[in-house]
Amino acid sequence: MDQEESSQLRLEVVAPAGRVFEGGVQMAVLPAVTGELGILPRHAPLVAQLSIGRLRALTVDGDWLTFAVAEGFAKVQFNKIIVLADAAEEASQIDVARVHKSIEQAKQRLEMHRSGAVPEGEDVDPYREQLALRRAYNRLKVAERPDK
Amino acid sequence: MASQRDIRRRIASVHNTRKITKAMEMVAAARLRRAQQRIEATRPYALNMLEFIGQLVNYLQVDLSLHPLLKPHAHLKKVAVIALTADRGMCGAFNANIVRRALDRVNTYAAEGVESDLVVMGRKGVSTVRFQGYKIDRAYLDVTERTAFLEAQALTNGVIRRYANESIDRVHLVFNRFKSPMEQFVTDQVILPIQEEITGQYCPADAQEHMDFLFEPDPETILADLLPSYVEITIYRAILEGMASEHGARMTAMRAASEAADEMINDLTLAMNRVRQASITQEILEVVAGADALSG
Numbered sequence: 261m262d263q264e265e266s267s268q269l270r271l272e273v274v275a276p277a278g279r280v281f282e283g284g285v286q287m288a289v290l291p292a293v294t295g296e297l298g299i300l301p302r303h304a305p306l307v308a309q310l311s312i313g314r315l316r317a318l319t320v321d322g323d324w325l326t327f328a329v330a331e332g333f334a335k336v337q338f339n340k341i342i343v344l345a346d347a348a349e350e351a352s353q354i355d356v357a358r359v360h361k362s363i364e365q366a367k368q369r370l371e372m373h374r375s376g377a378v379p380e381g382e383d384v385d386p387y388r389e390q391l392a393l394r395r396a397y398n399r400l401k402v403a404e405r406p407d408k
Numbered sequence: 409m410a411s412q413r414d415i416r417r418r419i420a421s422v423h424n425t426r427k428i429t430k431a432m433e434m435v436a437a438a439r440l441r442r443a444q445q446r447i448e449a450t451r452p453y454a455l456n457m458l459e460f461i462g463q464l465v466n467y468l469q470v471d472l473s474l475h476p477l478l479k480p481h482a483h484l485k486k487v488a489v490i491a492l493t494a495d496r497g498m499c500g501a502f503n504a505n506i507v508r509r510a511l512d513r514v515n516t517y518a519a520e521g522v523e524s525d526l527v528v529m530g531r532k533g534v535s536t537v538r539f540q541g542y543k544i545d546r547a548y549l550d551v552t553e554r555t556a557f558l559e560a561q562a563l564t565n566g567v568i569r570r571y572a573n574e575s576i577d578r579v580h581l582v583f584n585r586f587k588s589p590m591e592q593f594v595t596d597q598v599i600l601p602i603q604e605e606i607t608g609q610y611c612p613a614d615a616q617e618h619m620d621f622l623f624e625p626d627p628e629t630i631l632a633d634l635l636p637s638y639v640e641i642t643i644y645r646a647i648l649e650g651m652a653s654e655h656g657a658r659m660t661a662m663r664a665a666s667e668a669a670d671e672m673i674n675d676l677t678l679a680m681n682r683v684r685q686a687s688i689t690q691e692i693l694e695v696v697a698g699a700d701a702l703s704g
Contacts, residue, residue: 274456276557276644278449294624307464308624309633333460333634337621344456346557346640381534383547388562392555 269301270340271317273327275348280327281317288317288341290334299336306336310345312398314406326351328402330395347395351406359399366393412687415680419673426669432498433662436655440589443652446553447586450648454641461638464631467621477568477635480601481577488525488545488567488576489513490599490643492583492650493533495550499658502584502592503532506650509594510582511542525576527563529647551647560644568636571600581642586649589656599642602635 271288273281290297291313299306315327332345366389373384410418491510493503510533514524525545528534534547546566551559570576579600585593623630 274453276450276453276641277446277553279452292624297624304622305620306622306624307460307627307630309630333630333637335460342456344453344460344637346561346637382549383544385546385548385562385566387565388558391561392558395558 268339269299269303271343272341273315273329273343273345273348275345277347280345280348280350281325284320285341286318286320286322288315290315290341290343291329292334297334299341301339303336303339306334308334308336310334310343312394314398314402315343315345315348324407326402326406328354328395328399330398349399349402351402354399354403356400356403359396359403362392363396363400366390366396410679410683412680412683415676415683419676419680422669422672422676426666426673429662429665429669433659433666436499436659436662440652440655440659443553443648443655444586447645447648447652450641450645454645457634457638457641461631461634464627464634468627468631475632475635476572477600477639478602481574484517484520484522484577486523486525486576487517487578487580488527488570489580489582490527490563490567491529491533491537492581492647493528493530493536494650494654495531496654496658497532498661499654500592500661502654502657503530503536505592505594506582506584507533507536507540509596510580511537511540513580513582513596514542527566529559529563553648553651556647556651557640557644560640560647563643564636564640567600568639581646583646583650584653584657585646586652586656589659592653592657597646599639602638 269285269287271281271283271285272279286301288299290299290308291310292308293311294308297306297308310329310332312330313328315329317325317327319325327348327350329343329348330346332343332348334341334343336342369384370386370389370393372378373386373389378384489510491506493506497503510526510528514526517524526537526542527546527548528537528544529548529551531549534544534549537544548559548563567576567579571579578598580596581599582594582596585595587593621627
């Protein structure tokens, strides 16, 4: 596979808060619900549902980039991968201290909900807290072991 | 009449208030700019999402009106009204307008014998609605830009589940649409059933010829998951627009307050000078009278 052709594959990672990554890659590994999906240049058109997990991409410079992504979708067409994720963060950008804080907070609120000790005037949506917790754990995993 | 010292004290106090309102105005202006950028940043995601849905619908050639989130319910028995307000005040009638619009909706339905569930975001809305004696089904507080999408997903999850199993028959979203910092524009929008204009129109022409896609898993499952995502992004954008409008409203309110303070300082300074002049005149009169008495 020559450099020229491989560099034609483009990856775009888009989250609701904005575009997280856009650039040429040699290869990308997507966390599809059916298992990891490796995409090389000239892949057949594909639409995949993504689960929470880790997205990896080999840049044209030969570096591996790792992203923590939440649920979403990916489309491969015309040598372009568009990833639409509920949340996406590059491993080196993840603020571990903040992740720990959100885990702590989510746990605390779930516990309040479970024991029925929600303070007056407050409200807890357990679905929201579980979502936050799952994402935080994924971010932690990716931040600590981006290559594993 | 107030003494010189009293007036001077009042001027100093108004000065301090003005400092605060001026600072709040500037903070709101900075936040507004960031909030506007954040709205702009959601565009790639929203447009791609619409394109995705359009393509899939085209590919599957499905009758979308059969999808549980697109199918209107025959009878209205219960609706959900979501009101997006702010956690903080000092922004003019911003929160009050949204709450009034949402409660209007609830009352209109009540007159037709339709029950409403109220879902309220923001401390101000929650306390006003509770104070007026309405029951809140679920409250979301302390929403920040960072957690806004998470809240949007949680909100969506709650209403979608109940819409799909027909325990609610329509969902309204009441929020402040952001047009410009000066304009307040409260909107009441039906978000469930999903209005049909979303499908089809965002399908690019070249995509239709190359629709030989592989699907992981099957396309029906993916479409079923995309539609809730569309509702999520709609609510997410509404939250961001609400935040931008809140900052805009606060900026306007605080500017008005600063101007009022300026005016008050002017009036008070004038009053003080008048008092000062009066006392000087008084003194001169006394001195002259005293001199007259001596020479007389």
